[in-house]
Amino acid sequence: MKALSAAERRRRRTLFVMAILAVLSTLIFGLFQKSGQNVTYGFTLDKEWVLIQQWVISSRTASLLFGVISVLASAVAFLQFRAGRTIGLASGIGSAGIMMSFLSWAAAGKFIPFTGLLQGALLLSVPLIFGSMAGVLSERSGVVNIAIEGQLLAGAFVSGVVASLTHSTFLGLVVAPLAGCLISTLLAVFAINFSIDQIILGFVLNVLVYGITDFLYKKLLIPYQSTWNSGPTLAAIKIPLLWKIPIVGPILFDQSIIVYLMYGVIFFINFSLFKTKWGLRTRAVGEHPTAADSVGIKVNRLRFMNVMIAGMVAGLGGAYFTVGGVGAFNKEMTAGKGFIALAALIFGRWTPWGAVSAALLFGFADNLQSVLGIIGTPIPSEFMLMVPYLATVIAVTGFVGRVRAPAADGTPYKRGESH
Amino acid sequence: MRKLTIKRPSLRALTLPGLSFVLAMFFGALLIAFSDSTVLKHIGHPVTFIKSAGVAIWQSYLALFEGSVYNPSLAKPHDALLSWYPLSETLVTAAPLILAGLSVALAFRAGLFNIGAQGQFIFGSIAASYVGFAFHMPIGIHVVVAVLAAIIAGAIWGGLVGLLKARTGSHEVIVTIMLNYVALYFLMWLLGTTRFLRPGRRDPISPDVLPSARMPHLAGDNYRVNLGIFVALATAAFVWWLLSRSTWGFRFRAVGANAAAAKTAGISVPFVMTAVMAISGGLAGLGGAVHVLGSDFSLTSGTAGNFGFDAITVALLGRAKPMGVVFASLLFGALRAGGGTMQANTNTPIDIVLVIQALVVLFIAAPSVVKWVFRLKNLKTTGELTAKGWNG
Amino acid sequence: MSLELRGISKSFGALLANDSIDLRVETGEIHAILGENGAGKSTLMNIVYGLVAPDKGEILVDDVVKNIKEPSDALASGIGMVHQHFMLVPVFTVAENIVLGHEKSGFAGILDLNEARERIKKVSDQFNFDVNPDDLIEGLPVGVQQRVEIIRALIYDAKVLILDEPTAVLTPQETDDLLKIMKQLKEDGTSIIFITHKLREVKAVADRITIIRRGKVVGTASPDASQNELASLMVGREVELAPDKGAHAIGDVVLKVEGLTIRDAVGRALVNNVNFEVKAGEVLAIAGVQGNGQSEVARSMVNLEEHVEGSIILDGSEVIGKSVRESLHAGIAFVPESRELDGLIGSMAIAENLILDLHDLPPYAKGIQMSPSVVLAEAEKRKEEFDIRLQSVNDPVSSLSGGNKQKVVLARELSRPVKLLVASQPTRGLDVGSIEFVHKRILEERDAGRAVLLFSTELDEVLALADRIAVMYRGEILAIVPSGVTAQELGLLMAGVVHA
Amino acid sequence: APASLAAASKPKVCLALDTGGIDDHSFNASAWAGAQSMASKATVSYVVADANNPDYTGEVKSLVDAKCNLIIGVGFLITSAVDAAAVANPTVKFAQVDDPGLVNGKAIPNLRGLTFATNQSAFVGGYLAAGFSKTGKVATYGGINIPPVSIYMDGFAKGVAYYNKTKGKKVEVLGWDTAKQDGTFVGGFSDSNKALQISKNFEQQGADVIFPVAGGLENATASNSATSHKSVTIGVDSDMWGQVTDAKIKAVILNSVTKGVGTSVAAAIKDTAAGKFTNTMYVGTLANKGTGLAGFHNLASKVPAKLQQELRALAAQISSGAVDVTK
Numbered sequence A: 001m002k003a004l005s006a007a008e009r010r011r012r013r014t015l016f017v018m019a020i021l022a023v024l025s026t027l028i029f030g031l032f033q034k035s036g037q038n039v040t041y042g043f044t045l046d047k048e049w050v051l052i053q054q055w056v057i058s059s060r061t062a063s064l065l066f067g068v069i070s071v072l073a074s075a076v077a078f079l080q081f082r083a084g085r086t087i088g089l090a091s092g093i094g095s096a097g098i099m100m101s102f103l104s105w106a107a108a109g110k111f112i113p114f115t116g117l118l119q120g121a122l123l124l125s126v127p128l129i130f131g132s133m134a135g136v137l138s139e140r141s142g143v144v145n146i147a148i149e150g151q152l153l154a155g156a157f158v159s160g161v162v163a164s165l166t167h168s169t170f171l172g173l174v175v176a177p178l179a180g181c182l183i184s185t186l187l188a189v190f191a192i193n194f195s196i197d198q199i200i201l202g203f204v205l206n207v208l209v210y211g212i213t214d215f216l217y218k219k220l221l222i223p224y225q226s227t228w229n230s231g232p233t234l235a236a237i238k239i240p241l242l243w244k245i246p247i248v249g250p251i252l253f254d255q256s257i258i259v260y261l262m263y264g265v266i267f268f269i270n271f272s273l274f275k276t277k278w279g280l281r282t283r284a285v286g287e288h289p290t291a292a293d294s295v296g297i298k299v300n301r302l303r304f305m306n307v308m309i310a311g312m313v314a315g316l317g318g319a320y321f322t323v324g325g326v327g328a329f330n331k332e333m334t335a336g337k338g339f340i341a342l343a344a345l346i347f348g349r350w351t352p353w354g355a356v357s358a359a360l361l362f363g364f365a366d367n368l369q370s371v372l373g374i375i376g377t378p379i380p381s382e383f384m385l386m387v388p389y390l391a392t393v394i395a396v397t398g399f400v401g402r403v404r405a406p407a408a409d410g411t412p413y414k415r416g417e418s419h
Numbered sequence B: 001m002r003k004l005t006i007k008r009p010s011l012r013a014l015t016l017p018g019l020s021f022v023l024a025m026f027f028g029a030l031l032i033a034f035s036d037s038t039v040l041k042h043i044g045h046p047v048t049f050i051k052s053a054g055v056a057i058w059q060s061y062l063a064l065f066e067g068s069v070y071n072p073s074l075a076k077p078h079d080a081l082l083s084w085y086p087l088s089e090t091l092v093t094a095a096p097l098i099l100a101g102l103s104v105a106l107a108f109r110a111g112l113f114n115i116g117a118q119g120q121f122i123f124g125s126i127a128a129s130y131v132g133f134a135f136h137m138p139i140g141i142h143v144v145v146a147v148l149a150a151i152i153a154g155a156i157w158g159g160l161v162g163l164l165k166a167r168t169g170s171h172e173v174i175v176t177i178m179l180n181y182v183a184l185y186f187l188m189w190l191l192g193t194t195r196f197l198r199p200g201r202r203d204p205i206s207p208d209v210l211p212s213a214r215m216p217h218l219a220g221d222n223y224r225v226n227l228g229i230f231v232a233l234a235t236a237a238f239v240w241w242l243l244s245r246s247t248w249g250f251r252f253r254a255v256g257a258n259a260a261a262a263k264t265a266g267i268s269v270p271f272v273m274t275a276v277m278a279i280s281g282g283l284a285g286l287g288g289a290v291h292v293l294g295s296d297f298s299l300t301s302g303t304a305g306n307f308g309f310d311a312i313t314v315a316l317l318g319r320a321k322p323m324g325v326v327f328a329s330l331l332f333g334a335l336r337a338g339g340g341t342m343q344a345n346t347n348t349p350i351d352i353v354l355v356i357q358a359l360v361v362l363f364i365a366a367p368s369v370v371k372w373v374f375r376l377k378n379l380k381t382t383g384e385l386t387a388k389g390w391n392g
Numbered sequence C: 001m002s003l004e005l006r007g008i009s010k011s012f013g014a015l016l017a018n019d020s021i022d023l024r025v026e027t028g029e030i031h032a033i034l035g036e037n038g039a040g041k042s043t044l045m046n047i048v049y050g051l052v053a054p055d056k057g058e059i060l061v062d063d064v065v066k067n068i069k070e071p072s073d074a075l076a077s078g079i080g081m082v083h084q085h086f087m088l089v090p091v092f093t094v095a096e097n098i099v100l101g102h103e104k105s106g107f108a109g110i111l112d113l114n115e116a117r118e119r120i121k122k123v124s125d126q127f128n129f130d131v132n133p134d135d136l137i138e139g140l141p142v143g144v145q146q147r148v149e150i151i152r153a154l155i156y157d158a159k160v161l162i163l164d165e166p167t168a169v170l171t172p173q174e175t176d177d178l179l180k181i182m183k184q185l186k187e188d189g190t191s192i193i194f195i196t197h198k199l200r201e202v203k204a205v206a207d208r209i210t211i212i213r214r215g216k217v218v219g220t221a222s223p224d225a226s227q228n229e230l231a232s233l234m235v236g237r238e239v240e241l242a243p244d245k246g247a248h249a250i251g252d253v254v255l256k257v258e259g260l261t262i263r264d265a266v267g268r269a270l271v272n273n274v275n276f277e278v279k280a281g282e283v284l285a286i287a288g289v290q291g292n293g294q295s296e297v298a299r300s301m302v303n304l305e306e307h308v309e310g311s312i313i314l315d316g317s318e319v320i321g322k323s324v325r326e327s328l329h330a331g332i333a334f335v336p337e338s339r340e341l342d343g344l345i346g347s348m349a350i351a352e353n354l355i356l357d358l359h360d361l362p363p364y365a366k367g368i369q370m371s372p373s374v375v376l377a378e379a380e381k382r383k384e385e386f387d388i389r390l391q392s393v394n395d396p397v398s399s400l401s402g403g404n405k406q407k408v409v410l411a412r413e414l415s416r417p418v419k420l421l422v423a424s425q426p427t428r429g430l431d432v433g434s435i436e437f438v439h440k441r442i443l444e445e446r447d448a449g450r451a452v453l454l455f456s457t458e459l460d461e462v463l464a465l466a467d468r469i470a471v472m473y474r475g476e477i478l479a480i481v482p483s484g485v486t487a488q489e490l491g492l493l494m495a496g497v498v499h500a
Numbered sequence D: 001a002p003a004s005l006a007a008a009s010k011p012k013v014c015l016a017l018d019t020g021g022i023d024d025h026s027f028n029a030s031a032w033a034g035a036q037s038m039a040s041k042a043t044v045s046y047v048v049a050d051a052n053n054p055d056y057t058g059e060v061k062s063l064v065d066a067k068c069n070l071i072i073g074v075g076f077l078i079t080s081a082v083d084a085a086a087v088a089n090p091t092v093k094f095a096q097v098d099d100p101g102l103v104n105g106k107a108i109p110n111l112r113g114l115t116f117a118t119n120q121s122a123f124v125g126g127y128l129a130a131g132f133s134k135t136g137k138v139a140t141y142g143g144i145n146i147p148p149v150s151i152y153m154d155g156f157a158k159g160v161a162y163y164n165k166t167k168g169k170k171v172e173v174l175g176w177d178t179a180k181q182d183g184t185f186v187g188g189f190s191d192s193n194k195a196l197q198i199s200k201n202f203e204q205q206g207a208d209v210i211f212p213v214a215g216g217l218e219n220a221t222a223s224n225s226a227t228s229h230k231s232v233t234i235g236v237d238s239d240m241w242g243q244v245t246d247a248k249i250k251a252v253i254l255n256s257v258t259k260g261v262g263t264s265v266a267a268a269i270k271d272t273a274a275g276k277f278t279n280t281m282y283v284g285t286l287a288n289k290g291t292g293l294a295g296f297h298n299l300a301s302k303v304p305a306k307l308q309q310e311l312r313a314l315a316a317q318i319s320s321g322a323v324d325v326t327k
């Protein structure tokens, strides 16, 4: 009960912040803006059905408009909060309004490919989503998974190499989960059977994968590049009709198979975790393994299985870097995304949708800085590069606060050694 | 304070680390053998295969040793001791690692997982180098001021994390991961500003720190080993004292083990979190100072290398105990120093060192595996390090 | 169904927790097991339930040897158990907890809880349990959680029901209800093994009593034996069950609480406008069913609560607004409700736990340098004074049994100059020997002229120690009554019934 | 060690790399290729700094200890270590890529700088891009904002501006601002997913020629061009067309702006082997082919002959000084 009420207090504080930002953006971006320039929003990327091609509007008017919308939404959210109702929609509109007000100001005289901005956000978050889903699977059943980075990298490496050797994206896609699974088998064996500290283990596995892939990259992939490291890539598949839907279509339904698999993974994990027998048992062994054991659930077997599945999911995400992206493997090409995925997992409070939202937020901030950088900002590029990281820190400190992991996350289970 | 009787380090206590190292080297050897094209050529002929594999492995590991401990070919007629030059290199690499490792270990003992040593190290390097090249001060004083600046800079960057956690409950793992990136980009930006550019250069590389701000060499100018290693050892002793003999350390451990009970007994948990992260950041910052003032002298975007991340492995290998961190850092320092020579002499990629490091930590953490491999019954295992997952 | 244990032995390292124990429980019998903390009762039951593997011995159900390796084997043999430490997942609903391990799925593998809901309702109605299948466990009072555990055992048709200290956290009312249910079950032919430290309960329901000491069966007794006889069998010496309150002088007001209101983070009042005072040499007990605001009042005495209004005057000066540390040093000794969670730091040494509050003050520290030798010497002293049974003061405090842990907490809290002792559930889960010690100690403090504020859900304890009794109900003090009241009157008050 | 068994007659040449391997598809690779081409004249080997704990002083020292006759520093990070070693070891010859080879502003006898006027070739690349673009928008991005990278981007942008000036056109450059000397960067050289997205963002802004200056990340851009069919890619450092095997990718490589690290390294080795080491700074220019355009391959037919002609003329003008690439 305490946790819930603390959340309410935080929600109220968040609402305050939102209202203040809404007013400020109305004033700064809307009222006090001098530029008489127009901002152009583009809504088409391809040959999808056109609802609206472009929207040209005075930057000042747009900022004002969105600012007012966000102020109104904040007010509605406050009223709903008072009445004890959910404030999700109103606060969503509110923050989007603030964002758009800012964007209309920042892009005065420029072109913002609105659909592309969102599509890019999704694409940048794909590996994060896979990684955090792997985290959900593993940590919900009580095994801390810091090895996401290593699982992603192993998936990227193996799928890149296999696709290159066999000239088959399909085979590349098939082996990626196996590579991730191999890493998580190590995690599972050492964490579950040998009860080794899982944080040490995760870190060490990352280092191990870095070491092995770097080593093999230099020893094999570079010298024999044309056979070992010039893999084919997956083409985007347009889902008939769906991809034609304005705005949404090109973002969601004109992607490579990996992205579609990702949708499947998210829905499947979310569904299974909360609606099925497996999910109930998984959450039980993550929260209170002794209780699960006492009703006859094989705690360690279930954990083992889940950690292996987690590895497969992350491994598949790794394939996104190679067969899903540029084909060739590049040394350390996951570039720390496994750790960002870990942060997204915690940020999202160990729930599938929470983690997805956190990953999308990061992807959005990342792509926004890229787009704004391209159309030109007075801010040095290095500071622009900080944006997604700072945005995460601000979101975590301002709006998320204390999070609670599954109670038994990280604790090995041995029968008769509870307490 | 747990064990108040002084324990003599027994040889048996070293059995596990020793055997773990042997096992890790064995797997490293496999990797060397099976990725060497000349060795692989003989794969059809077992005898030649084993022979050539043996040669490849022997040469690589010999070079590793020659690069980290002793290399007779370096001796000069007038100075036979020069063959120990590699050992000096090992110490040079180990010094910053010890400090960064202590930073992670200290936080660990207080129940906090500091992944941010990298960022704190960066801020320490920035402060130390800036004070080192931009100001003129008397010899002696200059080093001290530069070091203090680094400690303060690291402490602020680390303390920020503790403060955020204490105030808002935001998880230190997320915040430190993110702040590492922020620190790196900040450094990159800084290196493009005129203040940090080398006169006459546009490359992002700062001027060298002035001689007055450098750590004095310990064994003459032929060896790079410098005061930094003593600073690191003294700091390790200090951290040991802090944790096990001081009231602050008592509080840190209490909060780390059970924050609710510590609070009930009147210990201020928010204060402890902030203090621990600040001290932890200061230690990593000091590591940055030792690196810049001791051996690197200039600041580049790669100054911090991987020290802050290796620090985590080192702290884990050292079981979050100061002495453990020192030994782990020496081992890692040796692997790092020798790895370069190995690559230069045998073209075995230095990345094998990462593999060996990872495996050593893994095996030490899993004594049961080592016991099983070597068929040992009663192997003495050191105290378990228990991280407490995310809720800790 | 009958259950028989033959020659069960189990050792943990050097410690022989069960030493060839023989025990037979007949069909439809309530068989009580008595023993000190750490006697080996839970270990034995965990063996029966398949959670701990015995070193030796066999288990017979209806005179047939059963090989019980896993809890699922026990369940299949008709053995159900309500554990000393609850086996409920706090973030699950009642229904989810109950189906766990026996799930039924419908379309697309979707979990089907409806059948479970029905059965829960049925059992709940049958025994007047008042359990809603869709409530979250973590939001339920412990008494209700206990019922959920029992419902689970019943739904899965336990013919032998093991109850390991089920009443440790129950209120008198709840305890009586449970005892009634046990009798009802017994009528229906269920065999029950009942473990408790409360002799009154044993005498009320048990058919036979087995007493275990240091892992061995030391004897059996009939429920007709007196409480004193049972107690001395358990402990192996004479025990004084009802402490002699004796004559004592009551002095000036030490603690004056006015208009105390405590809110949760969203502003709901958990404690509403509470007023009372405690005088020197007086024990004021605050009784009440768990979850009526007593915990919050207790914690607010040392500023562990966040949203507090009103005033708490200790010896003329305001406590509210001070830090926890300042409150403790102002002269309050605080024994928290949960010694494991809030009282002690399990992995730290006993000696360190004894000075948690004073570690940075002389003589334990000079400046920020601690003096380990002084700390050790002090620990040895307190070990003697409080009769803490331990091997070494350097051992982690988690190695102690419950009674000794509680002594460590008391020893620490009473080592400062104290004007007021706040003790919250000081004897929860302790055996009679330890309870005797704690009670004696509390009365000694009172006799030395300290004010004592005792929070307890135990009627016997309240009646035995208090000079006056305040009963809390729904965050308010319903009445303050003199110690002469009867247990029955008190029980009614705790249930919220006020007489004109 | 085998290296020490080398024939005494051949000088021992050692490459000291700062980051990446000899196989980074970028200037390390070129340097190594250049050195290898001289294998008949010298025994060559290389070391690379430990990317984890880079210690350049120690790295160069280990080469001095290994009795290398010529030590070539590759990468600007290692310059100060090379400078210091050159002063400390007057008998050993040194060369340093991407650096003028001066110590405190003065030349020293045993150190030679190897530099490249890549802005010249990037200038021509910019002109090509502007002339080739149908949309009137071209783009460039970098790994991180450091001179070896930004000099390309700056030259590219100025080449576009020159095109606009001479032709009276308004081709726009995305990703680099000559006034601020800042632009779009990946933030490193390994995040190909990010590079891919940046390329997409450029396309969405309308760019149809993209010039990535981020080492191996150029593959991400070309890969995107190959699937989107909305842009072509200009490679960097060496001829990208020759390095990729995928025909679909070859088809979208317009040209590559090269940097003759290999040529310069080979030159330094040749001089040393012949006993004619010089400390005169090497400057790779369009004129001496130390930098330039690699050539059109698949897309040659798509580039108007007139434009190709103008490019040749422009290169000649730059070499003669008639066109100033720094404006």
Ligand SMILES: Nc1ncnc2c1ncn2[C@@H]1O[C@H](COP(=O)(O)OP(=O)(O)OP(=O)(O)O)[C@@H](O)[C@H]1O
Residues within 6 Å of the ligand: A416, A417, C012, C015, C017, C035, C036, C037, C038, C039, C040, C041, C042, C043, C044, C084, C401, C402, C431
């Ligand atoms: N998992 C274990 N490992 C080691 N020792 C144990 C373990 N479980 C119990 N013990 C030991 O066995 C003894 C018996 O413990 P047990 O829990 O059975 O006591 P109990 O009679 O149930 O006590 P209580 O009345 O406090 O519940 C304890 O004193 C303890 O020392």
Ligand SMILES: Nc1ncnc2c1ncn2[C@@H]1O[C@H](COP(=O)(O)OP(=O)(O)OP(=O)(O)O)[C@@H](O)[C@H]1O
Residues within 6 Å of the ligand: A416, A417, A418, A419, C037, C038, C042, C398, C399, C400, C401, C402, C403, C428, C429, C430
């Ligand atoms: N997993 C374990 N490993 C080692 N010792 C254990 C373990 N579990 C319990 N013990 C020991 O068993 C003894 C009794 O444990 P237990 O928790 O049953 O105490 P208790 O007297 O019942 O206390 P409480 O009433 O607070 O539960 C203690 O000495 C404790 O250290």
Ligand SMILES: [Mg+2]
Residues within 6 Å of the ligand: C038, C042, C084, C402
């Ligand atoms: Mg117990």
Ligand SMILES: [Mg+2]
Residues within 6 Å of the ligand: C041, C042, C043, C084, C164
């Ligand atoms: Mg028990």
